[in-house]
Amino acid sequence: MILEILGEGIIKMTELLKIENLYVKIDEKEILHGLNLQINSGEVHAVMGRNGSGKSTFSNTLMGHPAYKISSGQISFDKKAINDLKPNDRAKLGLFLGFQYPLSIPGVTVANFLRQANKALKGDSVSPRDFRKLLYEKMDDLEIEHAFATRYVNDGFSGGEKKRMEILQMAMLEPRLAILDEPDSGLDIDSLKLVAESINKYKQKNPLVAILLVTHYQRILDYIKPDKVHVFIDGNIVESGGPELALELEKKGYDWLTGKEAIKA
Numbered sequence: 466m467i468l469e470i471l472g473e474g475i476i477k478m479t480e481l482l483k484i485e486n487l488y489v490k491i492d493e494k495e496i497l498h499g500l501n502l503q504i505n506s507g508e509v510h511a512v513m514g515r516n517g518s519g520k521s522t523f524s525n526t527l528m529g530h531p532a533y534k535i536s537s538g539q540i541s542f543d544k545k546a547i548n549d550l551k552p553n554d555r556a557k558l559g560l561f562l563g564f565q566y567p568l569s570i571p572g573v574t575v576a577n578f579l580r581q582a583n584k585a586l587k588g589d590s591v592s593p594r595d596f597r598k599l600l601y602e603k604m605d606d607l608e609i610e611h612a613f614a615t616r617y618v619n620d621g622f623s624g625g626e627k628k629r630m631e632i633l634q635m636a637m638l639e640p641r642l643a644i645l646d647e648p649d650s651g652l653d654i655d656s657l658k659l660v661a662e663s664i665n666k667y668k669q670k671n672p673l674v675a676i677l678l679v680t681h682y683q684r685i686l687d688y689i690k691p692d693k694v695h696v697f698i699d700g701n702i703v704e705s706g707g708p709e710l711a712l713e714l715e716k717k718g719y720d721w722l723t724g725k726e727a728i729k730a
């Protein structure tokens with residue numbers, strides 16, 4: 466059971482992702498210094514912090530990027546340790562990472578890429594016609610022209626188009642935990658709204674999905690209401706709070722938190 470109905474329509478969300486005392490190194494340099502965080506199904510958590518504070522390291526580590534080594538600590542999903550799972554096995558459990566810097570894949574069309582990814586994850590046998598119908602529906606939501614289906618993944622896409630491609634992948638693959646690494650970076654205000662609306666739409670259709678939204682601007686949080694906001698400084702979470710924390714950061718910047726002690730539990 467992932468949720469319990471407590472009567473009177475109150476739904477208690479239960480633990481989906483738990484991070485305990487997580488230390489992560491890259492090339493022998495320690496980047497994350499003992500993070501603790503729990504995300505329940507249905508929750509939206511924002512991770513904020515300056516450039517270089519470790520947000521992408523955190524996102525990539527959760528997905529199992531091989532360059533990031535966990536030196537101690539545990540990542541659990543559905544109460545099972547996933548530290549040793551490969552990215553594709555994490556994806557099968559329902560984790561998804563939308564990249565900060567999506568790569569292009571010349572030679573592979575968007576339609577083929579998504580169809581293969583969908584098959585690999587869900588093992589389903591949707592007919593090509595049904596798949597196309599679904600893909601076009603999701604593309605329409607994101608105002609991505611259907612012609613993009615036959616273009617090579619991210620090849621020659623603008624910054625905004627790449628970000629919308631990441632969200633299109635999310636909408637097609639239907640994860641239970643979507644980690645979105647700066648889905649707002651480099652977007653003009655119209656693209657930002659589209660991206661935010663599609664994330665919200667996905668959330669409305671899938672109320673139990675959890676979202677870890679990494680950003681360094683408050684702006685996207687005007688559209689996507691977080692339940693919790695966590696602030697990263699130098700590889701530590703130094704402050705956690707509600708949506709008001711993001712507004713405070715918008716006003717005061719990050720300086721007032723520099724040197725603050727890490728939250729360790």
Ligand SMILES: Nc1ncnc2c1ncn2[C@@H]1O[C@H](COP(=O)(O)OP(=O)(O)O)[C@@H](O)[C@H]1O
Nearest residue numbers: 491492496514515516517518519520521522523
């Ligand atoms: N491949 C790497 N080798 C060494 N240091 C790295 C590497 N990748 C990231 N770092 C360092 O890790 C820190 C955190 O980076 P990152 O996780 O990308 O931060 P953010 O996403 O918050 O901007 C930075 O100091 C960065 O220089």
Ligand SMILES: [Mg+2]
Nearest residue numbers: 520521522565
């Ligand atoms: Mg980053």
